[in-house]
Amino acid sequence: MxxxxxxxxxxxxxxxxxxxxxxxxxxxxxxxxxxxEVVCTREPGGTPLGEQLREVVLGTEDPMVAKAELLLMFASRAQHIESIIEPALSSGVWVLCDRFTDASYAYQGAGRQLGMQRVSIIEAWVQEGLQPDLTLLLDASRETSLARTRRRRSLDRIETEGDTFFERVRQGYLERARENPSRIQVIDANPDFESVSVAAESVLCRVIDQWADVLVSTVDD
Ligand SMILES: Nc1ncnc2c1ncn2[C@@H]1O[C@H](COP(=O)(O)OP(=O)(O)OP(=O)(O)O)[C@@H](O)[C@H]1O
Ligand SMILES: [Mg+2]
Incomplete structure (x- = not known):
């Protein structure tokens, strides 16, 4: 090749x-x-600076205003894009990221009620056109999600928000999915893990198989 x-x-x-x-x-x-070849990463975080920012965003006890929260998320993202995501993509490596900008729309745009438009202005400036090729959106009820986070560990600053906040976040995500129907694939995350995995795998394989250019190049390698 x-x-x-x-x-x-x-x-x-x-x-x-x-x-x-x-x-x-x-x-x-x-x-x-x-x-x-795959690089796995996460947001906020993914770089040493990003991980420090994650601790600030999720851990600070100083009441953080919504705009500061949004900008810190994008500060982490800017660092992440330039030092990890873009170099990997450019060299042919696939990037798998646990949360990205749809989370800013859902949490800060919808949850914190900053508005989707404000998020999109910063997104355009920071990302300069970079968008995920595919997003798997796991959608579950508040009861499911709460039961799982409670089982897991102590809650962080954002997780301690109440039901109304959660519902705005969930609806914010679903709105993103409606607006980006080919990129964002919604998966019902309420069932047991085995069922969710099978559903996710099936969506993923279907989408990759549609990316015929990718498969041709894999065969050529
Ligand atoms: N389909 C499932 N059925 C039952 N339990 C699950 C399922 N998926 C994940 N869990 C469990 O729920 C808990 C939360 O899962 P996980 O940490 O993957 O969630 P998350 O979406 O990454 O959360 P966060 O946004 O807080 O990082 C874990 O203990 C995990 O083992
Ligand atoms: Mg997680």
Whole structure:
């Protein structure tokens, strides 16, 4: 093969406790079975600076205003894009990211009520056109998600928000899915993990099989 083809960018989204981080290795394994090289990462975080910002965003006891929260998320993202995501994609590596900008729309745009338009202005400036190629949005009820986060560990600053906040976040995500129907695939995350994995794998394989150029290049390698 002449030039190595650009990698694809896949994100996992959904409210806290829906199962993103648990699903991530399943998605990674599917991609690796296809023969793609994969980098797994997360937001906020993904770089040393990003991980420090994550601690601030999720851990500070100083009441943080919504605009500061949004800008810190995008500060982490700017660092992440330039130092990890873009270099990987450019060198043909696939990037699998636990949360990305749809989370800013859902949490800060809808949850914190900053508005989707405000998020899109910063998105355009920071991302300069970069968008995920595929987003798996795990959607679950508040009861499901709460039961799972409670089982897991102590709650962070954003997870301690109440039901109304959660419902706005969930609806914010679903609005994003309606507006980006081919990129964002909604998966029912209420069932047991085995069922969610099977559903996610099936969506993923269907989409990759539609990316015929990618499969041709894999065969050529
Ligand atoms: N489909 C499922 N059925 C039952 N339990 C699940 C399922 N998916 C994940 N879990 C469990 O729920 C808990 C939360 O899952 P996980 O940490 O993957 O969620 P998350 O979406 O990454 O949350 P966060 O947004 O807080 O990072 C974990 O204990 C995990 O084992
Ligand atoms: Mg997680």
């Amino acid at each position: 002449a030039d190595k083809q650009r990698g694809r960018f896949i994100t996992l989204e959904g409210a806290e406790g829906v199962g993103k981080s648990t699903l991530l290795p399943v998605v990674r394994d599917v991609l690796q079975r296809y023969g793609f």
